[in-house]
Amino acid sequence: MTIKDAGTRWLVLVIKLPAEPSRHRVAVWRELRKAGALSLGQGIWAVPDVPIFADGVRRALELTERAGGQAVTLEASGRGPEDAVRFQALFTAARSEDWTEFLADCGKFEEEIAKEIRIAKFTLAELEEEEQSLERLRRWHRDLTARDVFGAPQAAEATERLKQCASVCEDYAERVFAALHQHEGDGA
16 A cells, blocks of 8 residues: 555654663564654654554554553644655655665575575575575565555565565575486486
8 A cells, every 4th residue: 555645644652661671662662663663753653644554553552551651642744745745755764774674685585595506505494494584575575565655766676676586586496306306316
């Protein structure tokens, strides 16, 4: 789901947690980051007021309450169109950083498989590991796509790169199975 309207409403969360134990602050921070919330400052977070963010916001508020903290949720739209555009730009910049990190991990995935091919490590165990890595990339892509409600510019490149990763993994799988069948033929 992509939102093109700069007049989007936002949820602003103001969260205050006890200083100790720090694990509560970390848990809330992780949940908000995972949900794609934009940090506006110490304990202040924002997300577009659309359904995809509802579960993450709810979990963060529950964690805050369980930790003995306080949370206030405000609806906001900005005082004028320029505020809405600025907020959208901040949010899209955060998603762009996420996509950039995703693209870097795609590169690492491709480099890992290239290394395995170079050293001729064609084992089922290695193939299973690479398939798990590809599945992790697919989940991450799915999550980023869901949170990228304004359509960051890197999204299309990331989709193509994920397809490349799948193709590289498929090629590696074919090499593994060819090597296994060759070894079976050697022993017969």
